[in-house]
Amino acid sequence: MNEFALGFSVAALVKGALTTLVVTFGASLVAIVLGLIAGLLRVSPLWPLRWFAIGYIEFFRGTSLLVQVYLLFFVLPIFGVALAPWTVAIFGIGMNVSAYGAELVRAAIQAVDRGQYEASIALNFPRLTMMRRIVLPQAVRIMLPPWGNLLIELLKSTSLIFFITITELTAASKLAADATGNYLLFFAVALFGYYVIARALITPVVRWLERRLSSGFVRQVLS
Amino acid sequence: MNEPRIRFENIAKRYGALTVLDNPDIPCNGKVMNEPMVRFENVTKRYGALTVLNELNLSIARNEKVCIIGPSGSGKTTVLRMLMTLERINGGVIWVDGEPLTHVQKGDRMVLASDRHLRRVRGKIGMVFQHFNLFPHMTALQNCMEAPVSVLGLPKKDAEARAAELLDMVGLSDKKNHFPIQLSGGQKQRVAIARALAMRPKVMLFDEVTSALDPELIGEVLSVIRTLGAEHDLTMLMVTHQMGFAKEFSDRVCFFYDGKIIEQGPPDQLLGNPQNERTRQFLSAVLEAK
Numbered sequence: 395m396n397e398f399a400l401g402f403s404v405a406a407l408v409k410g411a412l413t414t415l416v417v418t419f420g421a422s423l424v425a426i427v428l429g430l431i432a433g434l435l436r437v438s439p440l441w442p443l444r445w446f447a448i449g450y451i452e453f454f455r456g457t458s459l460l461v462q463v464y465l466l467f468f469v470l471p472i473f474g475v476a477l478a479p480w481t482v483a484i485f486g487i488g489m490n491v492s493a494y495g496a497e498l499v500r501a502a503i504q505a506v507d508r509g510q511y512e513a514s515i516a517l518n519f520p521r522l523t524m525m526r527r528i529v530l531p532q533a534v535r536i537m538l539p540p541w542g543n544l545l546i547e548l549l550k551s552t553s554l555i556f557f558i559t560i561t562e563l564t565a566a567s568k569l570a571a572d573a574t575g576n577y578l579l580f581f582a583v584a585l586f587g588y589y590v591i592a593r594a595l596i597t598p599v600v601r602w603l604e605r606r607l608s609s610g611f612v613r614q615v616l617s
Numbered sequence: 618m619n620e621p622r623i624r625f626e627n628i629a630k631r632y633g634a635l636t637v638l639d640n641p642d643i644p645c646n647g648k649v650m651n652e653p654m655v656r657f658e659n660v661t662k663r664y665g666a667l668t669v670l671n672e673l674n675l676s677i678a679r680n681e682k683v684c685i686i687g688p689s690g691s692g693k694t695t696v697l698r699m700l701m702t703l704e705r706i707n708g709g710v711i712w713v714d715g716e717p718l719t720h721v722q723k724g725d726r727m728v729l730a731s732d733r734h735l736r737r738v739r740g741k742i743g744m745v746f747q748h749f750n751l752f753p754h755m756t757a758l759q760n761c762m763e764a765p766v767s768v769l770g771l772p773k774k775d776a777e778a779r780a781a782e783l784l785d786m787v788g789l790s791d792k793k794n795h796f797p798i799q800l801s802g803g804q805k806q807r808v809a810i811a812r813a814l815a816m817r818p819k820v821m822l823f824d825e826v827t828s829a830l831d832p833e834l835i836g837e838v839l840s841v842i843r844t845l846g847a848e849h850d851l852t853m854l855m856v857t858h859q860m861g862f863a864k865e866f867s868d869r870v871c872f873f874y875d876g877k878i879i880e881q882g883p884p885d886q887l888l889g890n891p892q893n894e895r896t897r898q899f900l901s902a903v904l905e906a907k
Contacts, residue, residue, distance in 0.1 A: 507750075509746060509748055509749075509750035510750060510752065512701075512703050512746065512750060513746065513750035513751075513752070515701070515702065515703060515739075516701050516703070516742075516743065516744040516746075516813070517743075517763075517764035517768060517812070517813070517816060518736055518739050518740050518764065518768050518816065519764065519767065519768055520736070520768070523767050523768070527763060527767055528752055528763075531754050532753065532754055535754075607754070609754065609796065610753045610754045610755065610756075610796035610797065610798055611753060611754070611798065
């Protein structure tokens with residue numbers, strides 16, 4: 395193997411991994427914030443808000459992520475809105491994943507025991523205070539494990555942003571493999587890279603939050 | 618009974634077609650009750666085609682302790698849930714402390730009340746549930762502080778003092794930093810009572826509060842309710858299967874059957890010498906089960 399090609403490839407790989415990390419982090423923030431908002435609107439007693447949330451969720455969940463990213467990147471400029479590739483990557487993936495997240499939020503809110511709502515009404519809580527103080531703290535605990543799944547999914551879907559000119563981990567591995575001819579090594583590195591990012595960054599945060607929010611609940615005997 | 622100092626004789630008050638007061642000459646416990654604390658007027662509740670309560674009329678005087686008994690499905694829990702606004706009513710008006718609960722007066726018509734009105738009137742009522750419904754993510758003390766702080770706007774320090782005092786009253790000052798999961802059923806229910814009282818309600822509703830408890834834990838909860846009735850000015854409405862407690866504690870027992878009050882009266886009379894055949898059947902079935 396040519397040493398120059400190897401050195402160049404490793405540098406590109408590191409840069410690609412960093413790109414994946416940054417996009418994952420940014421898109422996760424967007425997904426969590428928008429997912430929470432859309433999920434809360436989805437259970438709103440006001441039908442226009444509810445319908446808006448349903449429309450949002452159906453669109454972003456029901457159509458292809460890659461096509462959505464293409465739309466933002468290639469079609470919006472036709473209407474005079476040219477977004478930087480990084481903006482498209484972070485918001486495109488973030489909004490797509492937020493639609494799945496919104497359904498997790500809705501399911502978790504609806505899984506909170508009915509008695510909790512009734513006790514809140516009996517204690518005269520206004521609806522928003524009830525959501526903030528009583529329902530959400532319990533719902534967040536329920537929705538954490540599936541959110542962990544979703545963010546790992548998000549991490550892996552960042553490979554699509556190669557199609558809008560960003561060289562992330564998968565693309566960098568492919569380029570390195572092409573340049574050096576060592577496909578086994580570089581695809582193994584890419585495979586392992588995603589696993590390490592998920593295992594070292596996403597899972598511990600979710601586990602830590604789960605533990606923090608578990609005071610007052612039965613510790614999972616089975617986990 | 619002594620001659621009451623104030624006496625209303627055949628006084629009536631109407632708003633349009635609605636009669637608010639109708640001959641309220643009801644001395645109760647030696648006091649004149651000029652206006653009932655809670656009044657159901659022709660209240661109807663339906664679930665689809667099923668009529669659970671049919672034109673219910675029931676007045677409860679200030680500080681009166683009323684027990685509701687009856688077979689399951691007779692609508693007794695629904696009465697409490699409607700009063701707590703957990704169920705929407707399909708007809709009639711519920712009056713609380715002289716105000717309509719779910720309606721407001723507009724001209725001479727009654728229209729559905731705004732959320733603000735509902736919350737103001739609802740603030741006079743507290744409820745304790747069969748399954749406690751404590752907030753699992755908060756300690757006993759936090760359970761009792763949450764609503765006074767975030768609903769009444771009480772400063773944290775005052776709310777904490779109030780909560781601690783109430784937990785002391787129900788005999789749980791040593792458990793105030795425990796989470797609900799760390800408490801027994803009886804202890805949970807006593808926290809739930811303290812939590813409801815922290816909002817300083819005028820009316821307390823107890824919905825089968827001992828039904829989910831092991832037999833040996835029932836006594837501690839009933840004794841808290843007994844103390845509450847003796848020491849505080851509270852109107853109490855209780856759905857219960859504890860006939861012994863109903864007999865010693867209440868001023869009046871109502872027997873519900875099929876969405877109607879079939880018989881009501883002082884506990885000695887209703888439980889000791891029921892007039893209605895249905896009441897007799899129900900009581901003998903309950904006694905047989907013991």
